[in-house]
Amino acid sequence: MEPIIINDLTFAYPGQKPLFNHCDLNLSSDWKLGLLGRNGRGKTTLFRILQNQLAYLGQVQASLNFGYYPLKIIDPNELVWNNISEVAPQTEQWQVERELNLMATDPALLWQPVKTLSGGEQTRIMLATLFAQNDLFPLLDEPTNHLDQHGRKLIAQYLKQKQTGFIITSHDQHFLDQIIDHTLVIEQHQLILEHGNYSSYFKQKRVRDKDAINSNEQLLKEIHHLKKVQSTKKQWAQRAESEKKNNSHADKGFIGAKAAKMMKKSVIVNNRLNKAITEREGLLQDVETTVPLTINLQPTHLQELLHITDLSLSYPGHSLCSNLSFTANSHDQILICGNNGTGKSSLFHAICGNFTGNQSGEIRLSSKLKVSVVRQDYHHHGTLREFAKYYQLNYADFLNLLRKFGMKRESFNTPIEDMSMGQQKKVELARSLVEPAQFYLWDEPLNYLDTYNQDQLIKLIQTVRPPMLIIEHDQHFIDEIATKQINI
Incomplete structure (x- = not known):
C-alpha cells in the first residue's frame, strides 16, 4: 500500500x-x-x-x-x-x-x-x-x-x-x-x-440536496421579509424628511430634530438589516440544476428520409455488417445497437458518403436533406468564435447552448483543444443543436457527458422528437428515447 x-x-x-x-x-x-x-x-x-x-x-x-x-x-x-x-x-x-x-x-x-x-x-x-x-x-x-x-x-x-x-x-x-x-x-x-x-x-447527495433546498427556501423567505422591512423603514424616513420640507408653518426646529432622529435610526436599522440579509445570502447553498436544451430542427414535408437495402460493409479481411435493410421516417428515433466492431460507425460513414472500405447494397438519402452529424472522433482547435465562424453558427445561440450544458462563461476564452473532454463533447453537441437540420446522425452522444447532461438530452428528444439515427450503449438512454432499434 x-x-x-x-x-x-x-x-x-x-x-x-x-x-x-x-x-x-x-x-x-x-x-x-x-x-x-x-x-x-x-x-x-x-x-x-x-x-x-x-x-x-x-x-x-x-x-x-x-x-x-x-x-x-x-x-x-x-x-x-x-x-x-x-x-x-x-x-x-x-x-x-x-x-x-x-x-x-x-x-x-x-x-x-x-x-x-x-x-x-x-x-x-x-x-x-x-x-x-x-x-x-x-x-x-x-x-x-x-x-x-x-x-x-x-x-x-x-x-x-x-x-x-x-x-x-x-x-x-x-x-x-x-x-x-x-x-x-x-x-x-x-x-x-x-x-x-x-x-x-x-x-x-440526494439527502444533502433535499436539505439544502429546504434550507434555501426558508432563507429566501427570510431575505424577502427583511428586504420588505427595509423598504418600509426607508419609506418612514423619507416621509419624515418630506414633512420637514413641505410643512412651512410648523416648528422647523422640532420637525428637523424629529427628521434627523428618524434618519439616524433608519441608517442604523438599514445597516442591521443589510448585515442580516448578507448573512443569510451567505448561507444559501449551491444545488445542481439544469435548464431545457433547444434544437434548430427545420421542417420537411418528406415522410421517408433514409432507406437502406441489403447494405454490406467490410474492410479487406474484416467483415462488418451485412444485408442490412431499414427505413428512417420523419418521426423516428432509431437506435443502432450491436457489439463493437460490427460496423455501426462505419454505417454512418457510408450514409455520409465517406466510408473507405468495401460497400455493396443501396443507401437512398432524400435529396437536399440537411443532415447534422455528431461524431465519436473530433479534433477541434482554436477559439469558440473561430469554431462558430467555420461552421457558420449563430455565435450568441452557440454560446447560449453551451451555457445550458453547464459550461462556465470563464471557459469560453479557453482554446477548444485545452478544454476537458466533456467540454469538447458539449462543443460538438452544441454545434449539432444550433445548426439548421432535418435529420440527425449521433454517434455515441453520451460519451464524456455527466448524468445531468444526459438527462437534458433525453428530455429534449422526448419533447421535440427529431428524426434521428443514434449509436449508443447506455440502456437507460435507449429505453427512454428509442422508437425503433436496429441490431447489427
Whole structure:
C-alpha cells in the first residue's frame, strides 16, 4: 500500500476561477477509487496534476509511477503492436496477450491497423497495455466510452478481479457500482471523499440536496421579509424628511430634530438589516440544476428520409455488417445497437458518403436533406468564435447552448483543444443543436457527458422528437428515447 497525500492543493487555469482551492486529501493506492464530478470540474486536471504535467500550489506526495488511459496513438495506419511498442517499449507481447485473454478479447487484434479497430476494441487494447505494466498505478479516464454493453460487462468483471488499486472516472453508474470501493467527488466548492460506490454517494447527495433546498427556501423567505422591512423603514424616513420640507408653518426646529432622529435610526436599522440579509445570502447553498436544451430542427414535408437495402460493409479481411435493410421516417428515433466492431460507425460513414472500405447494397438519402452529424472522433482547435465562424453558427445561440450544458462563461476564452473532454463533447453537441437540420446522425452522444447532461438530452428528444439515427450503449438512454432499434 502506497499513500497519495495532497496538501493545500490550489490550481486554476489562467483567467479562470480555481478548480482546487487549498484542498487536502489522503488516498490509498489499494483503493479502487471512483473520481466523480460534473464536466469541467477538474477530474482530468487532477490526473494531470498527479502526473506532474501541470504547475500547481501545494504538495502532492506519492512514490507511484502513474499510467494514464487513454494511451496516445502514434500512427492509426500502423499495426496495433507497432503503436504499443512505441508508447510502452518495455512491455512484452505475452503480457498484453495475457490481459486481452482476461478480457475475452482476441489477441489477433494486435496485428491489425489501429484505424480498423472499433472504439471499444481500442479501449480493450489500451487497458491491456496499461495493466500489463506491473510497475504502473493506473489512472483511467472514461474507459467506458465507446464500449458496448457486452464490453462494459467484460471490463467491469476484469477490473473487479484486479488485486491492485486504481483511480477511474466514468459517468456510467451501473459500471462504477460493480467495481469501486471508494468515491472522490468534485462538487461545486468542495471535495467529498466517501467509503462506498456511486449509488452510496448519490443516495447521500440526494439527502444533502433535499436539505439544502429546504434550507434555501426558508432563507429566501427570510431575505424577502427583511428586504420588505427595509423598504418600509426607508419609506418612514423619507416621509419624515418630506414633512420637514413641505410643512412651512410648523416648528422647523422640532420637525428637523424629529427628521434627523428618524434618519439616524433608519441608517442604523438599514445597516442591521443589510448585515442580516448578507448573512443569510451567505448561507444559501449551491444545488445542481439544469435548464431545457433547444434544437434548430427545420421542417420537411418528406415522410421517408433514409432507406437502406441489403447494405454490406467490410474492410479487406474484416467483415462488418451485412444485408442490412431499414427505413428512417420523419418521426423516428432509431437506435443502432450491436457489439463493437460490427460496423455501426462505419454505417454512418457510408450514409455520409465517406466510408473507405468495401460497400455493396443501396443507401437512398432524400435529396437536399440537411443532415447534422455528431461524431465519436473530433479534433477541434482554436477559439469558440473561430469554431462558430467555420461552421457558420449563430455565435450568441452557440454560446447560449453551451451555457445550458453547464459550461462556465470563464471557459469560453479557453482554446477548444485545452478544454476537458466533456467540454469538447458539449462543443460538438452544441454545434449539432444550433445548426439548421432535418435529420440527425449521433454517434455515441453520451460519451464524456455527466448524468445531468444526459438527462437534458433525453428530455429534449422526448419533447421535440427529431428524426434521428443514434449509436449508443447506455440502456437507460435507449429505453427512454428509442422508437425503433436496429441490431447489427
